[in-house]
Amino acid sequence: MGLNFDKVGIIYNADIKGAFETAQKIAKKFNKSKLFTSDKMGSDVSFAIVVGGDGTILKAARKYAKYDVPIFGFNLGRLGFLAQARPEDIDFVAKKISSGDFRIEERIMLECKLGHKGCKTLIALNDMVIRGAIFSRTSMLELFINDSPTSAYLADGLIISTPTGSTAYSLSAGGPILAPNLDCFTITAICPHTLSARPLVIPAKEKMTVKLGEGNKFQITADGQDGVEISKEVEIQKHAKAAKLLLLNSSNKGADEFYSVLREKMHWGKAPQSGGSG
Structure with a gap:
């Protein structure tokens, strides 16, 4: 799926340490990009990259759903359930997006x-x-x-x-x-x-x-x-509109990837570790 990179908005949470610096590094990967704080998100964007925690991504999703703008999240918060990447993944993410190795997933609201x-x-x-x-x-x-x-x-x-x-x-x-x-x-x-x-x-x-x-x-x-x-x-x-999340493709696609995230980030379905043979 093609994506319009003419107006990339990079949204960062100014209250999170390192968010601005991470946003600046991401901006260098997209020539036509502009930085916004999460309190003053611009409307005229074709693709939004969000730097912060799940709360920042939720705020951006509500903002951009009516414009049909897809969003991608870098997690600098705690759980980061809605984000697929960390700051150290910037090069990897930029390569995947530029090569079209992603999908847009709609989420009801x-x-x-x-x-x-x-x-x-x-x-x-x-x-x-x-x-x-x-x-x-x-x-x-x-x-x-x-x-x-x-x-x-x-x-x-x-x-x-x-x-x-x-x-x-x-x-x-x-x-x-x-x-x-x-x-x-x-x-x-x-x-x-x-x-x-x-x-x-x-x-x-x-x-x-x-x-x-x-x-x-x-x-x-x-x-x-x-x-x-x-x-x-x-x-x-x-809601009449759906949030559009850009998700990088991996070996585990769709619902299978969701279950992997449950196990990795929420430790769902994992048996307690044995304390020893007794």
């Missing part, structure tokens, strides 16, 4: 329209989280799918996750791991005060409505970054 006639829209690549603004109190939340009553929760909150986000907050709350190419969402309660609340996986075409208990203040956050206080029901559905 979530959307929530708020305010009068949807004047404000939140979008998320990982998840939408609804919880009480007062963190020490549980909240009553009612879930409707396609306007049909589905479940009521007395819980700290509710996580609605994409397959990409299934390895993030949803996983820590007991949600399932989903392969990123699936067209579905997961709904997971945060610390529910019941033994019957279990994660729910639904087709991405469904409309989700969450009605909020009276008397409490609530907030909804997208990818843990964009947050809005809410006081009544909210509707969440699949």
Whole structure:
């Protein structure tokens, strides 16, 4: 697949040590490139290279999804689940991209329209989280799918996750791991005060409505970054645009590569090491 290198945007997180220096080194590999901080990302780019952690990549994904701009991540953060490379891989990455040895993978996103006639829209690549603004109190939340009553929760909150986000907050709350190419969402309660609340996986075409208990203040956050206080029901559905991630080809392609990343970065499915023969 061809890629337009006429307007390469290199996005770096200025709060991460070494990000600016790494961005400068990457810029030398692409003649027509421009540097932006993650707080002031340019819109007129054809391809975005992101230097930072998963949070920086999520922010760039929300920014560039509407422009159909593919993004590639260099990890300078902790887990780096969404990034394929480290700073020491710059030469290798530049060679793979310039030779066309990559693929563009689309990831579905979530959307929530708020305010009068949807004047404000939140979008998320990982998840939408609804919880009480007062963190020490549980909240009553009612879930409707396609306007049909589905479940009521007395819980700290509710996580609605994409397959990409299934390895993030949803996983820590007991949600399932989903392969990123699936067209579905997961709904997971945060610390529910019941033994019957279990994660729910639904087709991405469904409309989700969450009605909020009276008397409490609530907030909804997208990818843990964009947050809005809410006081009544909210509707969440699949976003019209998908995030486009540029992924380098390897011997393990597609879903097989995803499982390898699970094992390498999250130590998923690895048996405990024996302490000895005893």
